[in-house]
Amino acid sequence: MYDSLRMQSVQSPIIPVVGELIRSNPDTISLGQGVAYYGPPPQAVEAIRRFLADPENHKYKLVQGIPELLEIIEQKLEEENGLSPDGSRIVVTAGANMGFVNAILAITDPGDEIILQLPYYFNHEMAVTIADCKAVCVPTDDDYQLQPEVISAAITDRTRAIVTISPNNPTGAVYSESDLRQVNEICRRNGIYHISDEAYEYFTYDGAEHFSPGSIAGAAGHTISLFSLSKAYGFASWRIGWMVIPEHLFMPVRKIQDTILICPPVISQWAAVGAMEAGCQYCTDKQQMTAEIRRIVLDELADIADLVTVPRADGAFYFLLRVHKDSDPMELVRRLIKEHKVAVIPGMTFGMEDKCYLRVAYGALHKDTAAEGIGRFVRGLKQILAI
Numbered sequence: 001m002y003d004s005l006r007m008q009s010v011q012s013p014i015i016p017v018v019g020e021l022i023r024s025n026p027d028t029i030s031l032g033q034g035v036a037y038y039g040p041p042p043q044a045v046e047a048i049r050r051f052l053a054d055p056e057n058h059k060y061k062l063v064q065g066i067p068e069l070l071e072i073i074e075q076k077l078e079e080e081n082g083l084s085p086d087g088s089r090i091v092v093t094a095g096a097n098m099g100f101v102n103a104i105l106a107i108t109d110p111g112d113e114i115i116l117q118l119p120y121y122f123n124h125e126m127a128v129t130i131a132d133c134k135a136v137c138v139p140t141d142d143d144y145q146l147q148p149e150v151i152s153a154a155i156t157d158r159t160r161a162i163v164t165i166s167p168n169n170p171t172g173a174v175y176s177e178s179d180l181r182q183v184n185e186i187c188r189r190n191g192i193y194h195i196s197d198e199a200y201e202y203f204t205y206d207g208a209e210h211f212s213p214g215s216i217a218g219a220a221g222h223t224i225s226l227f228s229l230s231k232a233y234g235f236a237s238w239r240i241g242w243m244v245i246p247e248h249l250f251m252p253v254r255k256i257q258d259t260i261l262i263c264p265p266v267i268s269q270w271a272a273v274g275a276m277e278a279g280c281q282y283c284t285d286k287q288q289m290t291a292e293i294r295r296i297v298l299d300e301l302a303d304i305a306d307l308v309t310v311p312r313a314d315g316a317f318y319f320l321l322r323v324h325k326d327s328d329p330m331e332l333v334r335r336l337i338k339e340h341k342v343a344v345i346p347g348m349t350f351g352m353e354d355k356c357y358l359r360v361a362y363g364a365l366h367k368d369t370a371a372e373g374i375g376r377f378v379r380g381l382k383q384i385l386a387i
Contacts, residue, residue, distance in 0.1 A: 006129070006130065006132055007130070009129055010126050010129045010130055011122065011125070011126060011129075011349065013122065013123075013126075013349075014122065014345060014346065014349040015032065015033055015345070018030075018032050018033075018333065018337075018343055018345060019032075019033070021333075021334065021337045021338075021343065022337060022343050025337050025338055025341060027341055028337055028341045028342060028343055029341060029342050029343070029365070029369060029372060029373035029376060030342075030343045030364065030373075031342060031343060031344050031360045031361055031362065031365075031373050031374065031377060032343045032344055032345050032359075032361060033361060033364060034169060034231075034316075034317065034318065034361045034363060034364070035230075035231070035236050035363060035364045036231050036232070036234045036236070036286070036290075036317075036363050036364065037286075037289070037290070037363060037364050037365055037366055038234045038286050039234040040229075040233050040234045040235050040238070040271065040274075040275050041233065041234075041274070041275055041278035041282045042278075043274035043275060043277050043278040044233070044235070044238075044271040044272070044274040044275040044278070045271070045274070046274055047270045047271055047273050047274025047275075047277070048267060048270055048271055048274075050270055050273075051266065051267050051270035051271075057266050057267070057270070058266075060262055060263055061263045061266050061269075062263060063091075063254050063257050063258045063262065063263055064089070064090070064091045064092060064250075064254065064257075065090070065091065065092025065242070065263070065264060065269060066092075066266065066269045066270070066273075068269075068270075068273050069092055069269045069270075069272055069273050069276075070090055070092065072273060072276045072277065073090055073092070073227075073242055073276070074090060076276060076280075077090075077244065080280065081198075081201075081212040081214070081215055081225075082212060082215035083212060083214045083215050083225065083244055084215075084220070086220065087220035087221060087246065087247055088214070088220045088244050088245060088246060088247060089244070089245055089246075089247055089249075089250040090242055090243070090244055091242060091243050091245060091250070091253055091254070091257065092240065092241075092242045092264045092269060092272075093240075093241050093242055093243055093257070093261075093264060094239040094240070094241070094261055094264050094265070095228055095230055095239045095240065095241045096197060096199045096226045096227060096228035096230070096241040096243075097123050097127075097241075098239075098241070098257075098260075098261070099226040099227075099241055099242065099243035100123070100124060100127055100195070100197065100226060101127045101130075101131075101256075101260075102243060102253050102256050102257060103161070103193075103195055103224045103226070103243065103245070103249075103253075104127050104128060104131045104133065104161075105131055105252075105256050106245075106249050106252040106253050106256060107160050107161060107193055107224075107249070107252075108131055108133050108160050108161075110131070110132035110133065111132065111133065111134070111158065112133045112134070112158050112159075112160045113133065113134045113135075113136045113156060113158045113159045113160065114128045114133055114134070114135055114136065114159075114160060114161050114162075114163060114195075115136045115137075115138055115151060115154055115155070115159060115161070115162040115163065116128070116135050116136070116137050116138070116163050116351075117137075117138055117139075117140050117146065117151075117163065117164060117165070117168075118137040118138060118139045118140060118350075118351050118352070119140075119144070119170055119171060119320060119347065119350035119351050119352045119357070120135070120137060120163075120350055120351050121165055121169050121170065121197070121350070122349045122350055122351075124163060124165075124197075125137075125351065133160075134158075136154050136156075136159070137351055138150050138151050138154050140171075140173070142311065143173065143311045143312045144168065144171035144172075144173040144311055144312075144313075144320065145173060145175065145176070145179065146164065146175050146176075146179040146180075146182075146183060148179055148182040148183055148186060151183060151186065152186050155186075155190055155192070159190070159192050160192055160193060161187075161192055161193040161194070161195050161224075162183055162186065162187055162192065162193075162194055162195070163195045163197065164180060164183060164194070164195070164196055164197070164213070165196075165197040165198075165199075165200075166180065166196070166197075166198065166200075166210065166211070166315070167200040167201070167203055167204060167208075167210065167314070167315025167316040168200075168315065168316060168318075169199070169200065169316055169318060170318050170320050170345070170347075170350045170359045171311065171313060171316075171318060171319075171320045172313025172314065172315055172316045172317070172318040172319055172320070173311075173312070173313060173314070173315065174204055174208040174209075174210065174314045174315035175211075176211075177209075177211040180196075180211055180213045181213070181216060183213070184213045184216055184219055184222075184223065187222050187223075188218070188219070188222050191222075192222070193222050193223070193224055194213055194219070194222060194223045194224070195224045195226065196212065196213045196214060196223060196224070196225045196226065197226045198210070198212060198225060198226060198227055199226065199227065199228040199230065199231055199241070200231055200232075200315055200316040200317075201227070201232070202231075202232040202280060202283045202284060202287060203231065203232070203287060203290065203315050203316050203317060203363075204314060204315045205291055205294060205314050205315065206314050207314075208314035208315055210315070212225060213225070214244055220246060220247075221246050221248075222246065223244075223246070224243060224244070224245050224246070224249070225243065225244040226241065226242075226243050227241055227242050227243075227244075228240075228241035229241060229272055229275060229276075231363070232280075232283040232286075232287075233272075233275045233276075233278075233282065233283060234286070235271075235272070235275060238265075238268040238271055238272070239264070239265065239268060240264060240265075240268050240269060240271075240272040289366075289367065290317055290362070290363055292367060293317075293362050293363075293365065293366075293367055293370045294317065294362060296367065296370060296371050296374065297319065297360065297362050297370065297374045298310070300371075300374040300375060300377075300378050301319070301321070301360075301374070301378065303378055304378050304381055304382060306324070307323065307324055307325070307381055307382070307385050308321040308322060308323050308324060308358075308381070309321065309322040309324070316363075317361060317362050317363030318359055318360065318361050318362075318363075319359070319360045319362075320347065320350070320352075320357055320358075320359050320360075321357065321358045321359075321360060322355060322356075322357055323355070323356035323357065323358060323381075323385070325356065325385050326355070326356065327356045327384075327385070328356070329346035329347055329348055329356045329357060329358060330346045330348070332346070332356065332358065332381075332384065333345070333346050333358070335380070335384055336376075336377065336380045336381075336384070339380065339383075339384075340376050340377070340379065340380030340383075341376060342373050342376035342377045342380060344358045344359060344360050344361075344377065345358070345359040345361070346358065346359075347359060360374070360377065362374070
């Protein structure tokens with residue numbers, strides 16, 4: 001039977017591969033998958049009663065989301081992000097990943113180009129490939145910060161969008177407002193879109209501040225903003241996010257979403273209403289523990305400064321480490337799991353193939369487990385790289 005050549009060119013997700021290694025090596029502590037250590041607020045579960053109280057909720061609902069959720073999202077965007085609904089539409093999606101796929105399918109034709117920052121989030125690169133488009137990867141600087149002049153030079157007549165993720169997965173970098181404004185202006189000037197992934201908006205540390213490019217005056221017509229409840233509200237399996245899109249993209253996005261999903265799961269949407277009624281204070285309270293774990297990780301990594309470089313990471317819950325020794329990153333991952341019972345993610349899945357990189361994720365663990373996990377990682381690297 002014939003297999004799609006397009007799909008053969010899409011990389012296989014690394015998370016399940018590492019997950020299988022973890023399952024094969026019991027008692028492994030995972031510093032791999034990027035999820036929060038906590039679940040949703042109790043208001044999310046309580047809101048399901050509202051879903052169950054109305055038999056009509058068992059039927060299809062609006063493609064773009066239920067009015068109750070759209071209303072609370074609009075209020076949140078205005079109060080927290082400075083995004084006005086004027087000239088834009090909100091579409092609830094099954095997570096920010098679906099929002100990204102919606103966006104790529106709505107704005108491209110086969111052969112078009114999307115500019116990604118290197119290292120990229122692997123699902124973004126995969127989505128671009130699935131759409132029969134080309135990911136043009138632009139390097140960030142040594143601290144994984146944007147290089148607007150390099151981005152601008154990469155634009156061709158096939159470029160349809162520039163993608164930024166801030167706070168960033170996989171690096172933890174938080175892009176400056178000035179750089180994001182500059183990228184947004186580059187998009188406006190060239191008649192292309194700025195896709196801004198803001199799934200980690202609440203996860204910032206040491207005085208870093210999140211900025212939404214969609215709040216820039218005049219940006220509504222060329223900015224696509226992606227948000228998610230998965231991280232900050234402990235909502236990963238509920239699959240609820242949303243996109244803020246220019247008005248003229250509303251019909252294309254509705255066509256795509258109606259074909260793939262019809263509507264986001266209504267029970268999850270009602271749970272999302274409850275979660276957002278709890279408000280961002282729930283997220284910031286939980287983040288205090290994440291910040292403490294981050295400090296533990298940084299202190300442990302300082303002990304192997306001769307083996308790895310730890311670029312500045314003021315956001316999300318990741319560090320993308322540069323290993324000084326020329327090693328096979330996947331082999332390092334295998335040995336760390338099998339010999340030291342700790343798992344991380346190899347950098348080549350984020351497009352970093354020139355040298356050895358490892359992504360450490362610390363958001364999923366409680367303090368004691370995180371301390372034990374990063375301790376195993378540090379001891380394991382010392383032993384493996386000393387050979």
